[in-house]
Amino acid sequence: MDVEIFSLTGKNSADLxxxxxEIAKKLEQNGFSVTKVKSVSPSYSKIISALNxxxxxxxxxxxxxxxxALTTKDSxxxxxxxxxxxxxxEKYENTPVPKDYWRKRNLDFLDAKKRKADKEEMEQLEDxxxxxxxxxxxxxLKDMGNGYxxxxxxxxxIQVAVLPKSAxxxxxxxxxxxLACIRAKSNFENSAIDYPNxxxxxxxxxxxxxxxxxxxxxxxxxxxxxxxxxxxIVSFLVFLTALSLLFYNMIYLSLRNAELxxxxxRIAHSVDDGETTPEKKKDDTINWDKLLKINDEIxxxxxxxxxxxxxxxxxxxxxxxxxxxxxNHNYKNEWDGFGSVFVDYRSTKGTDGKNLVLxxxxxxxxxxxxxxxxxGGTTGDLDFYKEVPTFRFDTPKGKGTYKIxxxxxxxxxxAHGDFFNYMISDFENDKDFMNYVYNVRVRSLFNCPVxxxxxxxxxxxxxxxxxxxxxxxxIVARKVRAGESTKVDVSKASLNKNAVWxxxxxxxxxxxxxxxxxxxxxxxxxxxxxxxxDYSFKNQKxxxxxxxxxxxxxxxxxxxxxxQPTTKAKVYCNVTFLNYDxxxxxxxxxxxxxxxxxxxxxxxxxSDEYYTYTFEGWDTTYxxxxxxxxxxxxxxxxxxxxxxxxxxx
Numbered sequence: 001m002d003v004e005i006f007s008l009t010g011k012n013s014a015d016l017x018x019x020x021x022e023i024a025k026k027l028e029q030n031g032f033s034v035t036k037v038k039s040v041s042p043s044y045s046k047i048i049s050a051l052n053x054x055x056x057x058x059x060x061x062x063x064x065x066x067x068x069a070l071t072t073k074d075s076x077x078x079x080x081x082x083x084x085x086x087x088x089x090e091k092y093e094n095t096p097v098p099k100d101y102w103r104k105r106n107l108d109f110l111d112a113k114k115r116k117a118d119k120e121e122m123e124q125l126e127d128x129x130x131x132x133x134x135x136x137x138x139x140x141l142k143d144m145g146n147g148y149x150x151x152x153x154x155x156x157x158i159q160v161a162v163l164p165k166s167a168x169x170x171x172x173x174x175x176x177x178x179l180a181c182i183r184a185k186s187n188f189e190n191s192a193i194d195y196p197n198x199x200x201x202x203x204x205x206x207x208x209x210x211x212x213x214x215x216x217x218x219x220x221x222x223x224x225x226x227x228x229x230x231x232x233i234v235s236f237l238v239f240l241t242a243l244s245l246l247f248y249n250m251i252y253l254s255l256r257n258a259e260l261x262x263x264x265x266r267i268a269h270s271v272d273d274g275e276t277t278p279e280k281k282k283d284d285t286i287n288w289d290k291l292l293k294i295n296d297e298i299x300x301x302x303x304x305x306x307x308x309x310x311x312x313x314x315x316x317x318x319x320x321x322x323x324x325x326x327x328n329h330n331y332k333n334e335w336d337g338f339g340s341v342f343v344d345y346r347s348t349k350g351t352d353g354k355n356l357v358l359x360x361x362x363x364x365x366x367x368x369x370x371x372x373x374x375x376g377g378t379t380g381d382l383d384f385y386k387e388v389p390t391f392r393f394d395t396p397k398g399k400g401t402y403k404i405x406x407x408x409x410x411x412x413x414x415a416h417g418d419f420f421n422y423m424i425s426d427f428e429n430d431k432d433f434m435n436y437v438y439n440v441r442v443r444s445l446f447n448c449p450v451x452x453x454x455x456x457x458x459x460x461x462x463x464x465x466x467x468x469x470x471x472x473x474x475i476v477a478r479k480v481r482a483g484e485s486t487k488v489d490v491s492k493a494s495l496n497k498n499a500v501w502x503x504x505x506x507x508x509x510x511x512x513x514x515x516x517x518x519x520x521x522x523x524x525x526x527x528x529x530x531x532x533x534d535y536s537f538k539n540q541k542x543x544x545x546x547x548x549x550x551x552x553x554x555x556x557x558x559x560x561x562x563x564q565p566t567t568k569a570k571v572y573c574n575v576t577f578l579n580y581d582x583x584x585x586x587x588x589x590x591x592x593x594x595x596x597x598x599x600x601x602x603x604x605x606x607s608d609e610y611y612t613y614t615f616e617g618w619d620t621t622y623x624x625x626x627x628x629x630x631x632x633x634x635x636x637x638x639x640x641x642x643x644x645x646x647x648x649x
Contacts, residue, residue, distance in 0.1 A: 001062040003032050003181055006040040006050060008068045015039070016067055016173050023174040032181050035061050042069070044084040051085070055156035063159040063184060065177050070164040073147045082151075082162060086136050089155040093134035093199055097206040105129045106218065131206055134199040139187040144176055145169030152184040154198025159184050254365045257338045260330060261367070265310055267291065268301060288396045295331045299351050302341060302358070304391040306384075307371035311341045313358060313393075319345035327359070337361075338368060344462075347425040351395045354433060355458040357423045362464040362473075369463035372473050375407045377465075378505070380445030382495050389448070389488035391477065393459050401486040402459050402477035403450045405530075408443035410502060412470045417503030422460060422474050430454035430537035431519065438519040440476045441530065443500045449492035452478050453533030468504050574630045577618065580605035580637065596624040596631070603635040613637040 005023065007016035016023065017037050024034040040050050047066065054060050070077040098104075112125055141150030141161060148164035161180040166173045188198060208214050215233060217226045265271070267290050286301045291312060300313035316325035319342075326342035329335055343350060344357035360369035374384045385407065393400050410420050420439060427433040434454055456478040465473040480486050498514055506513050520538065522528050575596040577586040586599035598618065605613035618624070619634045 002035050003063045004035050004061040005037040006066045008042045009039050026174045026178045048088050065161045067163045069162050132201040133204045135202045137195040141183045145171040300395045302393050308367045313341045315343035353425040357460045386490040401480040404477045405450050406440040406444035406476040429540045431540040432542045434519040447494045447496050451532040573627045576632045578634050579603045590627040605637050611639040
């Protein structure tokens with residue numbers, strides 16, 4: 001047998017090329033012929049390259065001995081250095097799976113199923129598509145010295161023996177090579193029947209290709225594979241549903257909202273339908289006649305430069321605490337998640353009130369009141385304020401420009417601190433009004449260079465924001481007075497470094513919340529520079545209690561809060577006693593801390609096939625004898641088995 005020897009180079013490796021004569025003589029004595037001894041780099045890629053070169057040659061040797069290769073007594077060193085070489089040997093023995101294997105297999109099985117083939121034919125079909133892979137048989141050459149093992153395997157028809165370093169084995173290299181050749185030859189001769197050519201056949205299932213095979217449950221799939229495919233299908237459907245909802249909410253609805261509002265904007269500004277750039281063609285006068293024909297609840301029109309805000313303002317006089325109609329309806333009275341700009345239900349005088357409070361949604365595309373966030377988050381954007389210190393609010397009674405006096409953030413959750421009730425529309429007297437103005441000014445992110453006094457009228461804009469959970473961004477502006485310029489000297493504007501925030505801000509970012517007093521106290525201390533009235537109300541008393549204690553959350557639901565009004569407030573909570581089916585049996589307003597009145601009407605739950613039900617009382621999970629939040633109280637029933645079934649037991 002012809003033998004070629006690879007001597008791996010490296011630290012503490014013997015150079016067998018120096019002793020090739022002794023090795024050749026030793027091997028000839030045992031029936032082997034050395035064709036060559038050469039040095040090879042120990043990297044697996046170099047070894048594979050050298051073996052491939054030999055396998056392609058016309059005079060390929062029968063054996064290759066790779067000497068000076070292994071450094072451990074167990075198989076760790078062999079697996080680390082020769083796993084890729086063995087894998088390459090297997091690759092050359094195996095033929096690739098036909099690309100159309102799964103397509104043909106599936107079609108044949110489908111055809112057999114349609115023909116209702118018998119069991120024997122189905123088994124023959126299974127045999128036809130069984131696939132086998134050649135698996136290399138690695139033999140141990142046993143102890144080559146000092147407990148260090150050698151190994152052998154077949155590579156493209158060549159017997160390959162791998163030996164440990166001779167220095168570790170404590171044996172002469174020529175003796176180790178000779179012993180390896182003899183043992184390798186013996187291993188392959190003795191296993192020729194079980195492992196022809198050094199390989200065994202192992203059945204395997206080819207990797208499935210194509211969408212159908214990878215994701216659709218098929219005949220022959222195991223339970224785990226079917227489960228995996230079902231999970232993938234469900235996950236994909238969930239993803240598609242989420243993607244569809246995302247597209248619907250963020251793209252389709254946004255485009256629909258833009259189209260809807262563009263339609264009424266063209267009407268309001270008397271722009272022809274054919275105009276492509278209505279912004280440049282806007283008439284300064286709102287076409288109230290056409291607007292009121294569309295919806296007689298349109299009471300105003302609001303516009304703000306450098307924002308999407310150019311909308312009708314609607315007032316549904318039937319609004320109340322539980323629901324405000326235009327929160328989720330458009331000006332066409334269609335249900336619309338984008339809603340409209342609408343008058344707060346507490347502004348009972350509408351546009352004639354001292355402080356008109358307007359709400360609208362914070363839409364991510366900036367529409368509705370979404371662009372109010374351009375004034376800033378936890379830090380005010382002074383540059384934007386300087387660009388937009390005013391906005392327009394017109395009514396059928398006349399035009400109006402409003403100068404912004406405050407931009408602030410406030411909470412709706414009591415966990416974030418006391419609730420500042422900024423939604424007051426009407427005031428007891430001038431002092432009450434100026435207390436409100438003082439409260440919005442000390443909270444402002446900006447020091448707005450705009451004077452104000454008790455004779456002014458306000459418009460307050462409110463929308464959801466997310467500096468903290470369920471926060472609000474609020475903008476308060478006063479109407480430009482008769483004969484006054486609409487310009488604001490924004491060069492005098494600055495950031496308010498001492499703006500008052502809800503307590504959650506200081507808990508999160510540190511610092512101490514400034515003390516909030518009232519207008520009288522601050523004015524007498526010289527802390528107010530923005531008041532230009534005559535202070536004729538200094539002897540007035542504020543006795544009225546503020547009852548507006550609710551804000552609207554992001555879903556349009558009412559959130560009851562502990563208020564921080566201009567005077568001590570009386571807070572009310574809604575308590576609903578439910579019937580057996582969840583409908584309201586009794587709804588009442590209960591003063592904070594007081595007890596709800598149990599309804600006289602007793603809930604009755606109809607009997608079913610097996611049980612009759614007796615009312616036992618009201619659920620005590622929530623204490624309705626001391627109300628501190630909106631509550632829904634459920635009834636408790638005792639179930640009694642009907643006699644005919646009780647006797648059967």
